[in-house]
Amino acid sequence: DAKTTQPNSMESNEEEPVHLPCNHSTISGTDYIHWYRQLPSQGPEYVIHGLTSNVNNRMASLAIAEDRKSSTLILHRATLRDAAVYYCILWSSNTGKLIFGQGTTLQVKP
């Protein structure tokens, strides 16, 4: 299964944009890039996913590199409620499974 690499932790100031990077150099052509986040003591929550093109939704934007070997989750204005662990995950159509890594712990300072 293809793996992802994320920084262990990042900090941001409230109301500033946050760019969370993810490397997935062994991604295959049919792997989707998913992002989930997990707030303390809760189950993971879907954020966004994409295949090749950049994606936007009400929560965030996903920027995917042209070679698909990296991607960036963009939170446009961080709030204190965005403090969570963010997981970048590859979903393979071959295996049908989401493989979670350790994620990036995002701290948001007021």
Place this chain on the structure above:
Amino acid sequence: NAGVTQTPKFQVLKTGQSMTLQCAQDMNHNSMYWYRQDPGMGLRLIYYSASEGTTDKGEVPNGYNVSRLNKREFSLRLESAAPSQTSVYFCASSKTGAAETQYFGPGTRLLVL
């Protein structure tokens, strides 16, 4: 809509005891999943059910069994609990495969002494 519900919320077992974790979803989803999360770690897939009547092993299936009782319910059974199974267990569901959004339950915290 309750989404994905899990029972119990918290359980303490002694080594060798058995128990079943229950999961139900009311979103008419075809696929359901069981994950475990150890402290400071990401989630690992134990078993999944792509559709009613089918189950498949994930990354860490040893020591567990599952039953897809019907479209709504997917249970996880520990036949003989071990301290290494102390973890938080999450159930999830999705419309079809994991390319679709997965919706997670609140989790069951299990402590095996």
